[in-house]
Amino acid sequence: MVDLPxxxxxxxxxSGRVFYYYERYRSTPREWxxxxxxxxxxxxxxxxxxxxxxxxxxxxxxxxxSWVWVAPTxxxxxxxxxxxxxxxxxxxxALDAAAAREARGDAAERKTFGALIDQYxxxxxxxxxxxxxxxxxxxxLRTIRERWGGDPVADLTTVDAQAAIDSLxxxxxxxxxxxxxxxxxxxxxxxxxxCATNVVEATEKVDHEADxxxxxxDWAFEVFFEHxxxxxxxxxFSAVYTGQxxxxxxxxxxxxxxxxxxxxxxxxxxxxxxxxxxxxxxxILSRTHVDHPALHLREDGEPWTVAAYRTAWQRDxxxxxxxxxxxxxxxxxxxxxxxxxxxxxVFHGLRKNAVNMLLETGCTEAEVSAIVEMSEQMVRHYxxxxxxxxxxxxxxxxxxxxxxxxxRNLFGSGIKPGEAR
Numbered sequence: 001m002v003d004l005p006x007x008x009x010x011x012x013x014x015s016g017r018v019f020y021y022y023e024r025y026r027s028t029p030r031e032w033x034x035x036x037x038x039x040x041x042x043x044x045x046x047x048x049x050x051x052x053x054x055x056x057x058x059x060x061x062x063x064x065x066s067w068v069w070v071a072p073t074x075x076x077x078x079x080x081x082x083x084x085x086x087x088x089x090x091x092x093x094a095l096d097a098a099a100a101r102e103a104r105g106d107a108a109e110r111k112t113f114g115a116l117i118d119q120y121x122x123x124x125x126x127x128x129x130x131x132x133x134x135x136x137x138x139x140x141l142r143t144i145r146e147r148w149g150g151d152p153v154a155d156l157t158t159v160d161a162q163a164a165i166d167s168l169x170x171x172x173x174x175x176x177x178x179x180x181x182x183x184x185x186x187x188x189x190x191x192x193x194x195c196a197t198n199v200v201e202a203t204e205k206v207d208h209e210a211d212x213x214x215x216x217x218d219w220a221f222e223v224f225f226e227h228x229x230x231x232x233x234x235x236x237f238s239a240v241y242t243g244q245x246x247x248x249x250x251x252x253x254x255x256x257x258x259x260x261x262x263x264x265x266x267x268x269x270x271x272x273x274x275x276x277x278x279x280x281x282x283x284i285l286s287r288t289h290v291d292h293p294a295l296h297l298r299e300d301g302e303p304w305t306v307a308a309y310r311t312a313w314q315r316d317x318x319x320x321x322x323x324x325x326x327x328x329x330x331x332x333x334x335x336x337x338x339x340x341x342x343x344x345x346v347f348h349g350l351r352k353n354a355v356n357m358l359l360e361t362g363c364t365e366a367e368v369s370a371i372v373e374m375s376e377q378m379v380r381h382y383x384x385x386x387x388x389x390x391x392x393x394x395x396x397x398x399x400x401x402x403x404x405x406x407x408r409n410l411f412g413s414g415i416k417p418g419e420a421r
Contacts, residue, residue, distance in 0.1 A: 243354030
C-alpha cells in the first residue's frame with residue numbers, strides 16, 4: 001500500500017471505482033473545497049498535482065474562494081477557481097503555466113544556461129544564421145541545455161567545459177562543433193551578465209583535421225562523362241566553373257543571355273554570391289540552352305531538385321534502382337562506375353577542383369574566397385597541396401636564380417658541373 005501525502009484521501013464510488021482528492025483542513029472551520037487528483041499513485045501526474053496542491057494558498061472571500069500558487073521562491077501566482085467555468089482542467093492548466101513562468105523567472109534570475117539559450121535563440125545573432133547552420137547549432141544547444149540547463153552559466157569552469165568536450169572525443173567533428181557552439185553561447189552571455197569571462201576559450205582545441213574531399217583526377221572526368229547518365233552532366237560542369245556546393249549548384253537559375261555572372265544566395269551561409277561566367281562555361285551553357293528558367297534539367301525536361309539529383313547520382317554510381325534491384329546497365333558502365341566509387345569520387349570533390357584551379361592560376365586566397373563562398377582559412381585548407389607545389393616551384397626558381405653563388409658555397413670553385421671525384 002502506497003503512503004499517500006498529507007490531505008490526500010481515497011474515495012470509492014458505489015460502482016467500485018476509486019478516486020483521489022486533496023482535502024485540506026477537512027471537518028474544520030478552515031476546510032477547503034475538495035480538489036480532485038488525476039489518475040492514481042501509479043501516475044507521475046498524480047504526484048505532480050500533490051506537490052502543487054501542497055503549495056497552494058486558498059482564502060474564502062465574499063465572492064467565493066481565491067486561489068494562489070506559492071512557488072518555492074515565494075512568488076505568488078493567482079489561479080482560477082477550480083469550480084468555475086473550465087473546471088479543474090483550466091485550474092491545472094493555470095498551475096502548469098504558473099510553474100513554467102516561475103521556472104523562466106527563476107532561471108533568468110539565476111542566470112542559468114537554460115535562460116541564456118532562450119535569450120540567444122530569440123536574438124538576431126542566432127536568427128540571422130543560415131537555416132542549415134541554425135539546425136546544426138540547435139542540436140548542440142539541446143545538448144548544452146540537457147547537461148547544464150538549470151545551472152548558472154557563471155558556475156561553468158574550464159575543467160567542466162573540457163570534460164564535456166572530451167566526452168565527444170569518439171566523434172571529433174561533433175566535439176569540434178560542440179566546442180564552437182558552447183564558446184559562442186558563453187561569449188554571448190558575457191556582456192549580458194551571465195558570466196564574467198568565456199572559460200571555453202581556454203579549453204584545448206580538438207586535435208582533428210578533417211580531410212577535404214579529393215579533387216577529381218583527369219581520368220574521372222573522362223569516365224564520368226562517357227558512362228554517367230546525361231542528366232547528371234551539366235551540374236558537374238557548373239560545379240567546376242563556379243565552385244559552389246551541390247545545394248546551390250543543382251537549383252541554379254539559367255543566367256540571362258549576355259549576363260556576365262551567375263548570382264545567387266548561398267544556402268549554407270546566406271551570403272550573396274557573384275561568380276563571373278568563364279568563357280568556356282558560357283560556351284557550354286549556350287550549347288545546352290533550353291527555354292526553361294531552371295538551368296539543370298532531367299532528361300525529361302523537368303528541373304532537378306537537390307534530393308532527386310542526389311538519388312539519381314547514387315543509383316547511377318551503385319547500379320541499384322529504387323526497389324533495391326540491380327539495374328540493367330552494361331558491364332562497361334558498371335565497371336566504370338565501380339572505378340569511380342572505389343576512388344572516392346563524390347560531387348563535393350568538384351569544389352576542391354575549382355579551388356585548386358583558381359589557386360594554380362595565381363589567384364589569391366581572398367579572390368578564391370570571393371568566388372566559391374568559402375573562408376580564406378578553408379581555401380587555404382582545401383588548397384594546401386596546391387600551395388605546397390607552388391612553394392616548392394618558387395623555391396626551386398629562387399635556387400636556379402641564385403645557383404651560381406649557392407653552388408660555389410656548396411662545392412667550392414674547383415668542381416665543375418658533371419664532374420665527380
